[in-house]
Amino acid sequence: MTAFSETCARARAAARALAIVPRAEKDAALLAAADALVAGAARIADANAKDVASARARGTKDALVDRLVLDAPRVAAVAKSLREIAAEDDPVGRVIEDRERPNGLRVRRVTVPLGVIGMIYEARPNVTAEAAALCFKSGNAVILRGGSDAIRTNEAIAELVRAALPARLRDAVQLAVAGSAEDGTPRTPSAASRDSVLEMIRAEGAIDLVIPRGGEALIRFVTENARVPVVQHYKGVCHLYVDAGADADEAARIAVDAKLSRPGVCNALECLLVDRADATRLLPPIAAALAAGRCELRCDEAARAIVPGATAATEDDWGREFLDRILAVRVVDGLAGALDHVARFGSGHTEAICTRDEAHAARFRAEVDAACVVVNASTRFHDGGELGLGAEIGIATSRLHWRGPMGLESLVTMKWIVDGHGQIRHS
């Protein structure tokens, strides 16, 4: 047995035990884990300081180093989200359906855990605790494969969380250690992480679901090589279409929030589409508001005619996830033109319309194929917390199993239960 297959075998045994643990015991364990993280904040900070120092020594950019930092206030926030997960309803054992057949059979469908989940993620070490808590509450064992940048922090968190769990359930939370060179120093992420990702995504039968969260290259690598089911968290190429007759101030406010409140996230706006019929009225105030927020606009010819001095967009700018203070802008022929552009260039994440025409809103809702369709609000609302789900493990862009913010409800499957009193099919 390899180290990884032993990890999987222990996870399977723990999952079998955890699947039938009552809610009260799961919640108590989560509250204990939250307390343990707060009590162990100094230990986490020590480990984190080493990870941060290594990252700085490797010349990692400040923005990435910031994502790596887990100081006492951030640990407190993680502990709070563990307590919130404990307070949420148990997603296991929910009766989806309960009915009796004419032959007297009682047929029920009930929710049950998925089994063993493999979680692949990058820098942020808070994911270690939060993903563990979501999987645990939903009755699943999880094997966490975080980025090598955060390895010491992740180990400290995992040890604290595991120690807070009842012994027989401890292996429901395990770290898959990213490959390291023989002298113990982490290898370059490229080779080591490929190997450790590969062993996880090829573990048919041992892992029931892989959730990859990270850049486009990671998701593509997982999709091309996986033999276990994957729920993808793919890029967000989000559009906002501003319809003729829209409130220009409202459109500008929504565009600024969607693009600039946090440009580096997947529900941020990447492309603005404006109806040709009303573009000369709508575009100037929207462009001015974005420019005031230091946003570069990359405009097509028609938009540049209205916004003088804007950068010219190239073909590559359509369908592009800038993750920066850059926005592609295009003038389109009404709603139909916007729908065509979104169908061609959207990534199926979040698509928004700003309109005062309810018929247009209805057509946009019906015809756009995306995890989330937004009418007259910011794309940034496509988020578990904002949509009222509680904690989320990510935002799925897959079509199978789940789509959109993945909370506890998304981490279960179902079982059919048929109760009889001697019925047979052919007498």
Place this chain on the structure above:
Amino acid sequence: MTAFSETCARARAAARALAIVPRAEKDAALLAAADALVAGAARIADANAKDVASARARGTKDALVDRLVLDAPRVAAVAKSLREIAAEDDPVGRVIEDRERPNGLRVRRVTVPLGVIGMIYEARPNVTAEAAALCFKSGNAVILRGGSDAIRTNEAIAELVRAALPARLRDAVQLAVAGSAEDGTPRTPSAASRDSVLEMIRAEGAIDLVIPRGGEALIRFVTENARVPVVQHYKGVCHLYVDAGADADEAARIAVDAKLSRPGVCNALECLLVDRADATRLLPPIAAALAAGRCELRCDEAARAIVPGATAATEDDWGREFLDRILAVRVVDGLAGALDHVARFGSGHTEAICTRDEAHAARFRAEVDAACVVVNASTRFHDGGELGLGAEIGIATSRLHWRGPMGLESLVTMKWIVDGHGQIRHS
């Protein structure tokens, strides 16, 4: 563009149109298709006679040839099931959730079609019409890749069904022709079918879901090579555990129905487990009833001590799908022993218990991990029609997305719809 990528592109365009077609138009098209099949029964029979003659000439076994036959009564049955599908509720546009957030956003989750489905199946040509109807009603385009044995019959059916659909929706039903040699005669299934299966299961972005239905080798090939999501229809290694104190007559009746009413299907019984504490009372009448039905028993030592003259089971007989009048029989140490055996050898399809002890039934329901758990009834009830679903496209043994009988409800995904009046996240 290859022929297959053109097929996919046409399917995508048709899927986009079909996604927003109202129920009445879909149902009318399905009724027209049912009529067209009945009217074209002679044409189907001609094509089918050629397929049957080819199969006989190749020395195909009678049982397989029988599955290939599609005579007028069978065509009438297919037409009936199309009419039943038309009568079922539309699975598209169902509101799963509808609530308002404190900031006034209205958040809904609604069901939408999956998109383009690839269906891979073997001999039975009735699947061509029934899978097409289920996908069509659920708003999905389908590319049907049937077995080369039934190629002429499948073509006749697909042509009749397509001609009954409105022109703009016609490409929602297409056949992916299994590879053929240049002279037009079908190649040996092995090479040709591998190629045509491969192009389907690697069509990321073009196909949203592949449903393979067939033997273990096909399912394994698909799992190992797929880059698109797959809902598996894996083998059924179904067990019946007879608990101490069970009604021996009832247990015998259930065992006979489960094993012998149709031994070649996935919900048929493959292994009988009997509680050691009561085996001398329970086993003889059960064994006698099975023997009367010409069933070979392959018994462990303890069972052979009670059923003299039975064949000795080998290690290979545990976890084996016989699909024949053969049953493995094992004496186990009570419920715990049965649960261990099922956890180790079951395939997660259907597991049954025969008991008079409600605490044991409850533990079996909770701890067995299978798509369907049956208490005091035959495993053969794990079937869409028997469980009250209407038509089914198969029985999923996957854990993701759907588990158990796949009716219309399983062929959709969802979309989040967020309606606002200018809300932004960070003001």
